[in-house]
Amino acid sequence: MLRYTLRRLLGAIPTLFLVIVLAFLLVHAAPGGPFDDERALPPEIEANIAAAYHLDEPLPAQFLRYLGGVLKGDFGPSYSYRDYSVSELIGRSFPVSVQLGVLAMLLATVVGVSVGIIAALRKNSALDKIVMGLAMTGISIPVFVIAPVLVLLFAVKLQWLPASWTGSEGATRFLLPVISLALPQIAYVARLARASLIEVLSSDFIRTARAQGLGTAAIVRYHALKPAMLPVLSYMGPAVAAVLTGSVVVEEIFGIPGLGQLFVRGSLNRDYTLVLGVVIFYAALIVLLNLVVDLLYGAIDPRIRRR
């Protein structure tokens, strides 16, 4: 197990290196530079700024300088936040994104799995159709529609909840963003759980359990649920990554100082170091999450562990 983990971690190094190279080339290939503006600068001032940020060096030299920094854990200074370093910005915004993502995943899993089980047990009933119809709608409506509608309803009309992150200091500021983020995931998890549970319930070992006289509740709880949750679990890894990286829209709408907002701002401003820093961080995160899911998978399914 330990050797496996170590091997996977070492295997991630070339992947990350490739990500750094590609990301570096891509951001520098994008037209325009970090300090372009309609109020274009006189050449001597532009030269001073380029020199201050080493942008006047040839690209390979810039790359080596950057790589050297990354190896030391220094992602360089941000161009669009001149008072902060990239590491510092990521350090400040990541906890916010994690809070949001974790709460959203929690909500999505609990609600999604429950709904999925209910629907599976009442397969093809009116309840099943209604619930799955709602789930379909949930998947189809994009976040940038859901979030403003929630804001209009709960913040503007009813005035129950804050419309933004800075509109309140209390925990209520989490509610609307978390629900907006979780809704599509709830729908997806519910569909997965339902389909998987239905499949498991029709398999031979369940029929055997039934033949032995076990009640539905006991069958679901002790025999069907665990195998049925495997697809849900394997979806959790990508889903956590998707929620963490895909919270951009929600962060923009609610003004949440998370990683997604940082990434958008970095890209629009050609803040090379900020974009690179966030990309590398995301890449490392996804590699790590995939590893965690694989390890959990082994823990839950002995067949995989044995291999």
Add this chain to the structure above:
Amino acid sequence: MKTTRLLPAILATLAGVAVMLAGCGKRDTGIDALGDTPVLNRALSTEPESLDPQKSRSVQAADVLRDIGEGLVSYDAGGAMVPATAESWEISADGLTYTFRIRADARWSNGDPVTAADFVFGMQRLVDPATAAFYAAELGNVVNAADIVAGKREPAELGVTAPDDGTLVISLVRPTPYLLSLLTHPSTFPVHRGSVAQHGDAFARAGNLVSNGAYVLADWEPGAIIELRRNENYWNDAETSMDVVRHHVVTQEMAEFNRYRAGELHVTSTVPPENFDQIRAEYPDELHVAPTLGVYYYGFNMTRAPFADNPELRQALSMAIDREVLVEAITGRGEAPAYSWVPPGVDNYDPVQLPYAELSQQERNAIAQSLYRKAGYSKDNPLRFELRYNTSDTQQRIALAVQAMWRNVLGAQAQTVNVEFQVLLDQMREREITQVFRSSWFGDYNDANTFLAIMQGDSAANMPGYSNPEYDELMRSAGEQLDLDRRRLYLEEAERVLLADHVVIPLYFYVSKHLVKPEVEGWQDNILNYHYSQHLSLGAAEEDARP
């Protein structure tokens, strides 16, 4: 069977992580625990890139810096210039030497006196190449400034000196009637030398920043909020009403409008264009629309065919655009149609009108058609070119309308191309593939020079690549005039030359748009669109911004 409980265990762990992080989410924010202290909640449409007065660049950074810092001179709520940290000044007869008296009671937020040397330090810092300041050219007319920026002289040689703590002398190489205007800009603000020595580059952070304005920086959560607290050591603190001011970063116009409606903001930075009519109907007393120093224009690439050396063709395209339709039907937020390059309302100046401004649109169209034919184009041989603009709803609607006008009036075939803003900037500067492009210019200070200077041959912001020795000579002469009226004549003549060359098509002048809650007192619309928090207060209709 211990793995049975794996899923609940995972969920429990996640919940634990969330709770743990929720605890540290409250870290160093000074935002909590304000109790009943009234707070003024304002919006910033983008986040300041820095609150270092010399390193910052954006309008939004300047908005915050005007709250926390103060220059030699400043503006009152209505936009009239008033003495600030300097209580008075004298200008020498040749207009080359300005002598300022610094207030004896001017204090930094830590209680230290603000001295002339602090201003010298700030201005030397501005031109020092090591600072890499965007506004380093702001003091271009000060003795030795250009050489220092170019690295040919030491910052200490700048023509700004402090004979004693209360006297600041600025020496110029040519008269600069708008110097006082420049000195209201945050890039010329003083800097507290002690905190730069102590904190280096981090001196402008919350907790480190020592400022000399009405407020001090209490907290800055990047991406979310900047919180300011009253500076009790400010010389004019008695006039400050609000103890706490929060600048919320709100990038989306619709989200901003929702926050305003939800009672989270007292003042917005703009209003969403798609809801403008609704807002005008529902909030007639809260909507403030005022002219500003900004022009929206289409520029020609003056270095390449078909528009280089073809003034008549350029004029035809300029005349065929019905600006009244644009501002009424397309932009529709109170913008004024533009027939000059310099916006109306600039101090000491009367903008020159395009020669055809007096004609009706029908008459303009007729002339445009004949100019178009004279340039060798016709229905069978239409002019084909690209109109480039940066991706945005408003830009697109304007481009499509103008495209239709060119097609209907002239039969010209403009192809609209939208690219990301940074890409457009790049293309405009390279002048390789641009033909007609969208751009805009906002005055840095209240003087015609800020608009006219950018069209000089050697200006970096001269996007069309316009180069006319006559124009440059007029601008040079204007720069030497001591007499404001004579200077104005030169500037006006320069604008006349620029307009006659049809280098740019001014389309409309920008307006500022704010929603201001009824309980906000002291708000005055002004052409600079500067609204210092120190002039604002919350009245009887006690604020309902939820804590």
